[in-house]
Every structure is written in structure tokens, then in C-alpha cells.
Amino acid sequence: MAGYSRAYGAPMAFRHSHDAVLRFNAAPTQGYEKDVGSKTTIRVINSQVLVNPEHKFNNSALFKNVVLVAWDPAPYSVNLLKWYKKPDYNLFMPYLRYRRKNPDQPFYILHPKFVWQLWDIIQENTQEKIQPNPPSSGFIGILIMMSLCDNVNIYEYIPSIRQTDLCHYHERYYDAACTLGAYHPLLYEKLLVQRMNKGMETDLYTKGKVILPGFCTMKCSGGG
Template sequence: MKWCRLILPVLAVTLAGILALVALSPPSPPPAKEAPTPAAPKGRHQHPSDNVWNVEYRGVRRPEQSVKEVLCQLKTRARLRTVDGTEEPFSSLGWSRLVPPVPLEKLHRGQGKQGEFKTCAVVSSSGAMLHSGLGEEIDSHDEVMRFNHAPTEGYETDVGSRTTVRLVNAQVVTQPAFKFRTSSLYKNVTLVAWESAPYDLDLSRWYAVGRLFRPYEERRLLDPAQPFYALHPGFFWRLWDVIQGDTRADISPNPPTSGFMGIAVMMALCERVHVYEYVPSPARQTALCHYYERGDNVACTLGGTDEWHPVRFEKRLVRRINVGDGSDRRRGVLTLPGFSTVKNCDV
């Protein structure tokens, strides 16, 4: 016990010295933080020329190319692609088991049909759909695509009542106002979603800043029987390349509209695609943006110098590949060939 009485004062003095040294030492600097990834653009409040996706077009601009050449560009260089879980970061996250087993481009086989759908309707949300009386014709097609939260109830005479494919953007999937989890608009249909992404197809950055992926995962787990696809950025940016290559003007460095993406999707699935009021008919051309809600914005339908999407150039291209006659055009209907009917492409 005597040795304890001798050593305890020594230990107390030593501990006091250590604490004093610690108190006088400068604090350790905090660990360096990784620079945050730039957030995805939120929408039209950003200026169209901001180039937030670092778009750098390196292709050839050939506005003089033929209609056949444009169709071949769309068919071969902008092939329909969805996220299939084979690329990082999705492969590490188990998406190969999460995505639908039947690829979107082979959806017709999953429906027990031989070959492509024969005729398909792409129904725009334009205000020009009002008073069109096109509903019965739209419903007569094998497949009918609509966009975002566009309704049919109460508008059947003009827009029809059938929906088999619905293409939605990330806002519809993530914002509570659209009721994506509960609304009947998004049930008993094939869902196709998209979200803006880097032009260089950096999928890890896309996943890090995207809003689409968690709701997508949740819905696939809750309802694995419903076909639900996420468009690959390599699809919609190559569509953008085709649009840019068809004009010498610099188009907006942002992805195409949902409407243009939907047209390209259906051209990959169908032998013939009928597009309704994407290019407004002369008699019903209006500043009303959507047929189901109030709000005038002529740029929404016709594009403008401050457009976020390359709207004017999309519509110009679609008019170029229209194979319908003048009477259909006056009714607001464009007829486009499916890619399966475009032969002998040497691009």
C-alpha cells in the first residue's frame, strides 16, 4: 500500500500535464469534404443556354440530308434503350433483377403478338386537342401513348379513353401533387420514365443527383408485374444529336421533349405511328399549353427563342418525316413510318 501512496501523486501530475498540452494544441482540421455534385436542373427557370449538362456536339450538321437519311439516323444512331441493370452503378445495386424481364423494345412479344404493333397513336397534351373530335380514331389503334398526367375522363370525345403506354418525366414520379403512387392514371399501363442526365452518359453522377430512382425502385418492388422502364440517357441524347445534325442552327443544349421521345419510342415498337396535334392543326392552333388545364404559353406548343427543349427543331424534323397527306395534316394528324419499315440504312 505504501508504494501506491507514492505513485498516485506522480500519476496525477503527469495526467494534468497531458491535459494541459492537449488544451494548448491547435484543433485538428476537419476532414476535407468532397465537392458536391452539381444538382440537376429544375426546369424552365434556368436559361436554356446554360448548358448544365456539358453538351458538346461533335457530329456533322447536314440540314440538306434526305428524309430517308433522317429516318436512318433515328433508327440506327438513336436506338431505343432503357436502363437494364448491366452498367454501373445499377449492376452493383441489383437492378438486373429489378427491371422488367421483357425489354421495352420487345414489349409486343411479351403481349403475345407476332411482330410489331400495326398502328399506334401518340396523343399530345396540346390545347389543340380540344374540340378535335379525334377520340374514336385514337382509340382504334393497337397502342395509345399519353404523357405525364394527361387525363382522358371528361375529354373522351377529343382525346379518346384508352391508354396503353404512358411516358412520364421525373417531376410526375416524384412530386406529391401528381399522385404517382395512388392515381389510376399510372395503373394498368406500361410506364416509361425519364430524367435529364449528363451528355457524357456519366451514369454514376446521374444516379447521385437524380430524383427518379428511389420511386422507381419502390414501385418495381411493390408491383413487379407492371412494366415500368427508365429511359437510358444514351437514347434521348442520341435523339438530340439527330435533331442537332439536321440544322445548322445551335439548338437548346437540353434533352428533347417527352413528346419527341415518345414518338421515337413508338416508332421502335410499331409499323406506323399516328401523332395527334404534336404539330397543331391550323384551325385549332392555340396558345393554350395543355388541353386539361388553363395556362397560355405559345412556346409550349410552337417553341420559341427562349425554349428549354429544342421544340421548334423537333417539330420541324417530325414534319419532314411525315408520310401522311395534307388532309390529315389539316386535322392535326401526322403519320410516321415505324423503324421496321425503314430498310437499307447505311449510316
């Protein structure tokens, strides 16, 4: 079983342990253990985290002793050379500096094609034409965990009855767009995840908890 802890909205109390826990960007655990637990196995970070000095990427304990997965929103028609020369935020130099300083720590950069393949899945599963903006870190994290785990527990990605306009549990910043979406196709992501939910509706309503099967447990029938 794997746990997944969303970085936004009302925090979800961890009442049992998980084999692995994925967190996002610079979301802390210290001081919030009662609600979000303390374990971190993987941290998905967008390119802004690597370049923004306030996150202290090279020195902060948040990014130590975990698997790091970075991503940057390249254009839909991916040209790796053009992206490398002109990323949205220049994550490559901070990446190299960090790897030289921490050569034994697993640290990956997602291929932009992976991000846009997820967008294609979202578009294919909605009747509306949506803006070609990259999926959220949350949706990216869900698919990463589904590729690694037998089961994935997701907390407050789909808001429970405790929903507020609070953007992140660790910041006093309020904006409904953090839940409903402005840049990212959040609403369509959430509808798709809700359709895949194998958990109880009462848990979704009261705890914001969704259970998704890992890809290794799925059986696809081939066409004749």
C-alpha cells in the same frame, strides 16, 4: 397501326381505334374521351411526375395497368454514376417504391444516352446551332412508338389550324412556349417530324395529324 396522343395544345378527336396509344405525364382521359379517347397502352413520364406530390404517383389510376417509361434529363456527357447520385429529380426512390408495390407492371427508366442520341439527330438535321437541352417527352414518345409499331399516327404535335396558346388540354394555362419551345428544342423537333410525314397535308393542316413509318418498315441501302 399505333396511335399517339399528344398531351399539349388543342385536343384531337379519335375517330377510329388504334392498337396502342401512348400518352404523357399526368394527362387524363376521363372527361375528355370525345376528343382524346380513353385507351392508354404506354405512358411516358418525366422525373418530375414521380416526385411531385400533386400527381399522387403511387396511388393515381392514371399510372395503373399501363406500361410506364420514365426519363430524367441527365447532362449531355453521360456519367451514369454521377447521374444516379444526383439526378435532375430523384426518380430512383419513387421508382423502387412503385416497383415493390406493383412488381408485375412493366416500368422502365430510359438510359440518358438514348435521350441525348435523339438530340444529336435533331442537331444533325438542322443547319442552326441549337442549345444542348434534352428533347421533349413528345419527341421521345414518337421515337419509342416508331421502334415498336409499323405506323405511328400523331395528333396535334404539329399544331393544326385550331392552334391556341393553351399549354395542356386538361389545364387552363396559356403559354406559346409549350408549342414553340423554350427549354426543349420543340421547333426543330416539329420541323423534323413534318419532313418525315407520310400522311396528307390536308390532315396535317386541319387535324394536326402526322403519319410516320415504323423503323421496321424502313429500308436502308448499304454503302459499297
